[in-house]
Amino acid sequence: MKIGNILLVVMTLGLVLIVLGMNPYSSGIYLDERLGSGETTGMMYAFSGDAYYTLEVNDPNKSISFYVLDIRDTLSFIEHHNISSTNPVFSLRNVSKDEGLIHLDIPGVYSFVVMNPTNTSVGYYLLIDRLYPQAGLFTFGVVLFAFGGGGMCLLKVAPRTRNWSS
Amino acid sequence: MKERLFRTSRYLKKLLFLEITTSYSFPMIIGFFGIICILTGLSAMNIGFVPLLFGWDSEEPFNGVEDVQRYLGDFSFRRGLILSESFTYSLLALSFLIPLIIAFNLSRMLEDGTMRTILSYPVERTRYLTIKISLVTTLLYILVLSSTIFWMYFWYPLGIGVDNMTLLLASSFVTLLMIVSSTTFLAVLTKNMFRTAIIGASFWGSISYLIETTTDAVPFVIVQLVSPFRVLKIYLAGYIMDINLIDVYLSLAGSVFISLVFMLLAVIIFRRTEV
Numbered sequence: 524m525k526i527g528n529i530l531l532v533v534m535t536l537g538l539v540l541i542v543l544g545m546n547p548y549s550s551g552i553y554l555d556e557r558l559g560s561g562e563t564t565g566m567m568y569a570f571s572g573d574a575y576y577t578l579e580v581n582d583p584n585k586s587i588s589f590y591v592l593d594i595r596d597t598l599s600f601i602e603h604h605n606i607s608s609t610n611p612v613f614s615l616r617n618v619s620k621d622e623g624l625i626h627l628d629i630p631g632v633y634s635f636v637v638m639n640p641t642n643t644s645v646g647y648y649l650l651i652d653r654l655y656p657q658a659g660l661f662t663f664g665v666v667l668f669a670f671g672g673g674g675m676c677l678l679k680v681a682p683r684t685r686n687w688s689s
Numbered sequence: 690m691k692e693r694l695f696r697t698s699r700y701l702k703k704l705l706f707l708e709i710t711t712s713y714s715f716p717m718i719i720g721f722f723g724i725i726c727i728l729t730g731l732s733a734m735n736i737g738f739v740p741l742l743f744g745w746d747s748e749e750p751f752n753g754v755e756d757v758q759r760y761l762g763d764f765s766f767r768r769g770l771i772l773s774e775s776f777t778y779s780l781l782a783l784s785f786l787i788p789l790i791i792a793f794n795l796s797r798m799l800e801d802g803t804m805r806t807i808l809s810y811p812v813e814r815t816r817y818l819t820i821k822i823s824l825v826t827t828l829l830y831i832l833v834l835s836s837t838i839f840w841m842y843f844w845y846p847l848g849i850g851v852d853n854m855t856l857l858l859a860s861s862f863v864t865l866l867m868i869v870s871s872t873t874f875l876a877v878l879t880k881n882m883f884r885t886a887i888i889g890a891s892f893w894g895s896i897s898y899l900i901e902t903t904t905d906a907v908p909f910v911i912v913q914l915v916s917p918f919r920v921l922k923i924y925l926a927g928y929i930m931d932i933n934l935i936d937v938y939l940s941l942a943g944s945v946f947i948s949l950v951f952m953l954l955a956v957i958i959f960r961r962t963e964v
Contacts, residue, residue, distance in 0.1 A: 528715050528719075531715070531716060531719050532719055535719050535720070535722065535723040535726075536723075536726075538723060538727075539723055539726045539727050539730065542727050542730075542731075543727065543730045543731065543734065546731055546734055546735070552740060562744065562745065563744045563745055564742065564743075564744035565742070565743050565744050566740045566741070566742050566743075567740060567741040567743065567757065567760060568740040568741075569844070571844070594761070597757070598754060598757060598758075601743060601752075601753060601754050601757055602754050604745065630843060630844045632761065634743070636744075
C-alpha cells in the first residue's frame, strides 16, 4: 500500500472522529430532591466522554456523598448496599458544594449515586452536563487529521524539494 | 465438472479484478467509508436512553437488581434499533449516492468509450454487468454493516442480542439491491452520465425520503415493492400500521422479483447496446 493511501485513511478517520466528537448527543442529568437520613438514590445512564458536575446542598452546614460507579460496581452496590466494597470511577465524600470535571473515557452504562450519611434529611441538586466537543474523540480526531493531512502535504512538497536540492 | 467449476471461478475472479481496477479508485472507496462511518456513528450516538432511577430509603429499596438487569436487557433491544436507524440514515444517503456511483461507473464508461476497450477483452457482457451490480451492492452493504456493528459495540458494549437480525440484514440488502439494479437499468437505457445521475438521484432520493418520513404519502403497495426495509421497520415498530410478518415476506419477495426483472432488462439492453 502506498504511503499516500495510508495517510488518506488516517486523515479520513480523523475527520470522522472530529464530526462525531462535535455531535451534541443526548442530554445531561438533573436531580433536585430531598434525601432522608441514610437514604441513597442513583441514576443509571449510558454515558461517555467528559462531564461537568455541579452539586449543591440546600443547607451549607449539611453534607452528602457523591459517587460514579461503572456497571459491575453498580450491580454489586445495589445488591449489598455497601459502597466500600466498590471501586468508584469518581467519588466525593461529605461535601456541601462542589463542581468540576468527571472523565468517563470508556463508553458504557454508569450510575451517578448520591448518599446521605448524616442523621438528618438533606435537600440538594445535582446537575451533570456533557462537554462539547468530546475531548477524547475530538482531540484524537484532530491529531489524526493533522498527521494525515500534514503527511499528504509533505508528500506533495517532497518531490519539489528533491528537485531543488538536485 | 470440477475443472469447469475451477475455470468459471478463475474467470469470475479475473472479471472481478477487471471491475475493481477499472471502476474503483482508493480515494473513492475511502470517501464512501468516511461518509458511511459518520452516518452510522451519528445514528448510534443519537439513540436516546431513559435513565433508570434506583436507590433505597429507610423503608425499602426501589428498582433492585432484577429491575436493573431488565434495564440492561433493554440495551439488547436498543441494538436492533441502532442497527435499523443506522441503515435508515445510510440508505437515505445511498439513495442519492448510488445513482452517482453508477452514473460515474457505468454510464461514463458507455459514454467515453472505456466500455469499448473493456469489451475488447474476452469478457462476456452478461457476467460483466452482473459482477458490476453485485460488487456495488456488496461493497456498500459491507461498509454499512461493518461500520454499524463497530459503533454499536463501541458505544454500548453490553449485551449481544438483536431481535429479527436475519430479517433486518435481508431487507436492507434487498432494498440496496433494488436501488442498484433499477439505476443500472437506467444507466444502460440512457447511456448518459448526466441523465442517470439526475434522474436516478432525484427519483430514489425523493422516494426514499418520502417513504422514511411519512406514512401515507406513498401507497403501501409501492412501499412494499420498493423498500422491504421500511416495511420491516413498520412491522417492528408495531404501532404505525397494522401489518404482519407475511407482509414483510411478501415485500421481500416482491422486491427481489422486481430487482431481478430490472437486472434482466439491463442485461438484455446491455447485450444489444452498441458501445
